Amino acid sequence: MLRCLLIFLMLCGAASANCQVLNGKLSGVVTDSVSNTTLELATISIFAKDSLLINYQLSDKNGRFNFTRLPLNREMILDISYVGYKSYKKLFRLDSISSTRNVRIALSTNLGDTNAVVIKSIVPIRMNGDTLEINPAAFKMEKTAVAEELLNQVPGITIWADGTITVNGRPVPKILVDGKPFLNQNDPAVATQNLPKNAIEKIQLYQEIDRTKEQRDNTEQDSTYTMNIKLKENKKAGYFGKGSAGFGTDERFESDVSFQVYNKRNSLGIGAGINNINKSTGSIQQMLSNNTFRKVNPNVFNVSNFGRSGIIKSFSAGAVYTHDFVYSVNGNRTNSISSNYNHSGNNNYVSAKMLQERTTKDLTQFIESSNFNNYEGWLHSAGISYNKANGGARNFNLSANSNFNNGKSFSNSFTSVKDSSKALRNTNEVGSASSNDSRSGNINLNLSNFSNTQPLARFNLTAAANFNNSNSERNTLSIFDSYTNPNADTSYNRKYNTDQESVSVDFNLNYFGLRRLIFRRFALFGTELNLLQAFNYNQNKNSALVNDYDSAAQKFIVNSQLTNSNKLQTLRYTPGIAFQKSFYKYNSRFNRNVFLSLRLTQSISKEMNSSTFVIRNVDRSFSFFTPGASINYSYGKRDIFLANLNLNLTRNYSYPSVDQLYTITDSINLYAIRFGNPNLKNTRNDNMSFNLSFNKRKPNAKYDIGGSFNGSKNYRTNPFADSVINDISGKRLLYTINADNGVYYNLNYGVNISRKIRKNSIQLQYNGNYGNNRSSNYIDAIESNNNNRNLAHTINLQYSLKTKLILSLSEVISKFSSNQSGIGLTSYKVNNTTAQFGATYNYSKNVSFNTTISTTDNSNLTENIILWHAFGTYRFLKGKEGELKFSAFDLLKKFQNINVNTNIDGTSTSITNGLQQYFLVTFAYYPRKFGKRGSDGE
Amino acid sequence: MRIFFRNRLFLWFCFLVPAHQLFAQTQKIYLNPATAGAAPQSKFVEITRITPIDAPNEKINTNTSLFITSKYWILYDYFEKKIYFFTKEAKFIQKFELKKYGDPVIVYDGKNEILKFNIKNKNYILTNNDLVNIRANADKKANQKYFKNYEIDLKQAQLQLKNTPTDPYFIANARWYYNDYYYRSDLAIDPNTKDTLGYELELLQNNKVVRSFFPFNKTSNPIFRYAAINSGAQIYLYGSDTASIAYTARPFNSIIYKLDKDSIQPVYEVILPAENAIPRSVLSNGFKSKAAWENFQNSNGNIFFSINSIRNIQNYLFLGIRFMRNYDHFLYDKKESKFYKNKMIKADSSQYNIQLLQSGLGQYNNGSYYTIVPASALVDFYTKNKENNVAYPPALEQFLKSATKNSNPVIVEYKLKN
Secondary structure (H helix, E strand, O other): OHHHHHHHHHHHHHHHHHOOOOOEEEEEEEEEOOOOOEOOOOEEEEEEOOOOEEEEEEOOOOOEEEEEEEOOOEEEEEEEEOOOEOOEEEEEEEOOOOOEEEEEEEEOEOOOOOOOOOOOOOOOEEEEOOEEEEOHHHOOOOOOOEHHHHHOOOOOEEEOOOOOEEEOOEEOOEEEEOOEOHHHOOOOHHHHOOOEHHHEEEEEEEEEEOHHHOOOOOOOOOEEEEEEEEEOHHHOOEEEEEEEEEEEHHHOEEEEEEEEEEOOOEEEEEEEEEEOOOOOOOOHHHHHHHOOOOOOOOOOOOOOOOOOOOEEEEEEEEEEEEEEOOOOOOOOEEEEEEEEEEEEEEEEEEEEEEEEEEEOOOOEEEEEEEEEEEEEEEEEEEEEEEEEEEOOOEEEEEEEEEEEEEEEEEEEEEEEEEOOOOOEEEEEEEEEEEEEEEEEEEEEEEEEEOOOOOHHHOEEEEEEEEEEEEEEEEEEEEEEEEOOOHHHOEEEEEEEEEEEEEEEEEEEEEEOOHHHHHHOOEOHHHEEEEEEEEEEEEEEEEEEEEEEEEOOOOEEEEOOOOOEEEEEEEEEEEEEEEEEEEEEEEOOOEEEEEEEEEEEEEEEEEEEEEEOOHHHOEEEEEEEEOOEEEEEEEEEEOOOEEEEEEEEEEEEEEOOOHHHHOOOOOOOOOOOEEEOOOOOOOEEEEEEEEEEEEEEOOOOOOEEEEEEEEEEEEEEEOOEEEEEEEOOOOOEEEEEEEOOOEEEEEEEEEEEEEEEEOOEEEEEEEEEEEEEEEEEEEEOOEEEEEEEEEEEEEEEEEEEEOOOEEEEEEEEEEEEEEEEOOOOOOOEEEEEEEEEEEEEEEOOOOEEEEEEEEEEEEOOOOOOEEEEEEEEEEEEOOOOOEEEEEEEEOOOOOOOEEEEEEEOOEEEEEEEOOOOOEEEEEEEEOOEEEOOOOOOOO | OHHHHHHHHHHHHHHHOOHHHHOOOOEEEEOOOOOOEEEEHHHOEEEEEEEEOEOOOOOOOOOEEEEEOOOOEEEEEOOOOEEEEEOOOOEEEEEEEOOOOOOEEEEEEOOOOEEEEEEEOOOEOOOHHHHHHHHHOOOOHHHHHHEEEEEEEOOOOOOOEEEEOOOHHHHOOEEEEEOOEEEEOOOOOOOOOOOOEEEEEEEEEOOEEEEEEEEEEOOOOOOHHHHHHHHOOOOOEEEOOOOOEEEEEOOOOOEEEEEEOOEEEEEEEEEOOOOOOOOHHHHHHOOOOHHHHHHHHHHOOOOEEEEEEEEEEOOEEEEEEEEOOOEEEEEEEOOOOEEEEEEEEEOOHHHOOOOOOOOOOOEEEOOEEEEEEOHHHHHHHHHHOHHHOOOOOHHHHHHHHHOOOOOOOEEEEEEEOO
8 A cells, every 4th residue: 555655646746746836826805995994705816818717716704815826937817806896907927036925906996887887807706695606608628628627626616536526525415407407317427527618607506405304393504505507598408429339359349329418398318338348338327427528537447347257248228218397497396207218138158266165163164166157138127207396395206117137047066075184075066057037017106295384284105016027947957976975965957937926015104294283383392293104015926846857757757845836925014103303503603403303113014924835824923113213413613614423223123034934945055955943033133323424614725624434233132143054964054043142333434635726636535444243153053153353444545637637546455354253163364455546647638548557465365466457548520529549458467357255154265257458449429519509609 | 345345446546546646756766786886984974982892791792683772772692592781881781591482573662661572482383374374363362372472671770571461463463663553564375265355564553454555366476475485575664763654665576665654655666787677477477386486596696586674864775685595785875866885885994994884774763873893893903903093982992902803792873974
């Protein structure tokens, strides 16, 4: 890590050294020429002589401004504007002798003619009441620049490496275009990385009520930032997209197509992708997100995924259409219908070799297996959704989705088990061919009313119905040879025909009008009363016809121990009541909120199982009291920080399934022959979790800082666990038991820091995770208390030198250890470090180079795994619509697809086939048109 | 039925009177909010006294309301919910904690020298419909429990906060106009109401409506339905030197009216630039939902909403204009026929940079106006001008020598220059 960091810092330093000298400072005060009083929120802009905007600020409450890192030996224009005053413009120059200048600018008022003020300057940002407005016209950028590049220039706005946008440390959860999610997509990148700067009239940033908290009382202080990109009137219709095709060595290829067209009330997006480079083509939404126009900091990680096992040929095509019944530039008022269709498929060939160390009584087993698997599957999915929302108070959503899935696979594996003296104990050869066909559908309804004017009619209702129908055929041949007990040798040729049908209906009602209903206008000391009603019905029909091949008779005969029909019906009713109370205090300097919630619910279940096996004809009833409580505390100092603490306590139960109680034992998988346990008791889960977050909210602060600290504790009484018996023959028999009580801890902590220095920025994101679980199980009748710990650190560092150079470094350090208390059982420890370095160098406006290098260092591997990719991109044609890209993958030809997994049974290392070095040339064309030609308005 | 008939008659009267006669006195005044003028404060204001608050054991915030009575200066801190009593030399006398009572509306009854506290009973949660029903039956005893009234008799030597019977005018959301006249403005729309005719302004005497102005359809007025309820829009009367004369304006309307007893006439019409005026289509079509209204507000922050805080004083007309998301105060100089934006009226060093008109005119009493100014503003000025030999009144200089930015505020008394 230190080595990587050093290289990173050297690169940052080298990059900084290449740029011009930026030691100039200009500070000052803007005052009124008559009264000499200072002017707050005046816009101070610094332009180069050629009108290129260098920097700008709004004056603080004392009229002060302070620019640092201005270029020396360059003519610049200081431009100050304030509504009602004459603009001030002055040419100035800073040099090495006088690199710092302090000025006092007195603006004179327009006393002569109040109606004749002509504002000549284009103000880059200004406060319009309580709305911050960003004027794209003031930013001299390339014509092809997109909204994200513009936002990167605005002080206080940070676009984080994960796509999150913050303003003075505060996240902006809602990014809208003309008041609506752009093209009905949840990913704001579809808007910010596609919309050109010159199509935008202005970007508005304002606060509005957090609708997610509308059902609460007394939370006037809850507000959230919304960013609205307002398009120019003549740019409210347009199209954009991408078509690309690439061919490479080793017969590798990729092709992506996406196209989106929109006007005021309609939008259509289509996308398709096909490749054999292990790149996920994904859903239509993912395709639209991945194929954006952005040129700066291209998505160099949406490429071949060398980490995926096997060689995957995948295909996907889809479309999404949205129609707004009303034209409204209003995110809270919608009346729209959206439909989507997706067709995807993949063909995956995996050959793998796995080495495993497994702890057993007195000795460790060494398992070696080699297998191959060939899977081919197709999916058709279609959905339709109707949304009607009115100011967040009333919402209606009805959606329906259907999926048709079919696939077939062939697999073959050979496993050998040796003891610690390397003596062979048993082998198992398994061959399997299967095909499956499934159809599923669901209908979801969400209806809510949070209107304060109708307290008796405040509710949130969700209802869903799911249908699933599937059938599969599988033929498995399994030959097991035991070298310790030849009598246990088995050989099966078994056919499974399985039909499954399931129906479920869910109904959830949260009624917020209970207090009003019972107590009428009485406030009940400020306590909210909510009625909770949940109803669930599940029916699952299963029919399995199992035949074994009788070599004597040379035909398949029915296996009566496995052939069965089963019908499971579950009815669950969960009534409950919730009490909520808020306390708040605020003034002009701070606000403090406390929100208490107590939920009391009783879960009443009835389960009926009927089976052709009499023992499985079980009727059971359960009734569990499942309370929950939460406390939320937030404290904020205006323009300084906001801290939030959330504490949650819940209790729930789980009961053993019929399959766990009366398992139909199938011994074809000889390393996991599972038996039932009719004496299993219910498990109780007690959960406690907390979240603490902190965000600095200081406007004009040098650093944006945010942090979080989260933790959870889960205490399980009578948890289900496995008792594993390693049979003398080498077979493994599994019994589900109730283990001793277990405790699971998890801590998660992180901090984000960013610093913007003029147009350069540096971001640091750290995330840590510590997990500890103490549970018990039985291995060969020895009770073992397991103490598993995992510790992980993830560090991301990104440095942007304007748009010229972008460097990123991420490092994941993880440690896992498992201690077994059972005598003779082995403890394990694994350390893994993965470092990834990415660099983008935009050599010119049209040419850029990118590279990514990742290394994996695992304590179970003798050598590091290194993967190095490099890319060169050339953009051409008038609007940069053409792109030629050369990609070189696995330059060092050292990559091996190795995975190390660790659990309480031991460690396993698998080596699979996968991608190897190849080169790819891709041509992409980005058709784009926003409004009529020549309507740029610049 | 009689009321219905009488109201219809009034409507007919409105239609029959030629418009040019009804608006004959109306003067059009042109205001461009973006370019309204700037001026030194000394052009309009003369500071006559600066009095530091003398309450060494109390921490008084600047977010306070000031009431001037015949004997006291009273400060109400609405964040801390404390009310402070001072002599007219700003010497602290007494304070009352009001936190346990709720959020009071404080009214000074100068005629009887009583400070009234009207408080919604926080033990009840009332919807807009509840309030409409309760106000319609303000005299019902059952409705008294939703409100509480307290008062302090300022004539007594020992100030005491006393519980008093609930004021039916407060229940009816009525405010004092003059003598025994009160006024009420309720723009709520109720599609289910039986009487479709409502009035934007009603005068009351002895709890009975005696005069009504500006009729509107209570079931279907397109602009009020969502905008009024969700924005607290209503008509307020703003007093003048003459008890019976008040000035007022209607939401979504830029005409300023003069109310004299039971007659009302338009006196000024504020003409705004097209970019600030409400589009005619909005006025006629209204809003289809609360969301449409909220969106209109969000997208049109600088569109006119209403005129408030009207003070018509000799050559000056002070007014506050509420835009969809902004608020600004303006001063119209009748002699110059010119608007000034109060934010641009800046104090100079002769007035110690004390900004007095930024939020409109202060409290009026006996020809003077009073405003609370934070100590930090004066301390800033004092620190920066130590070398400039600025002459301060002795009391102020004494205060500034030991004051910090966190010291208690000062009360500034000033007069308007004519």
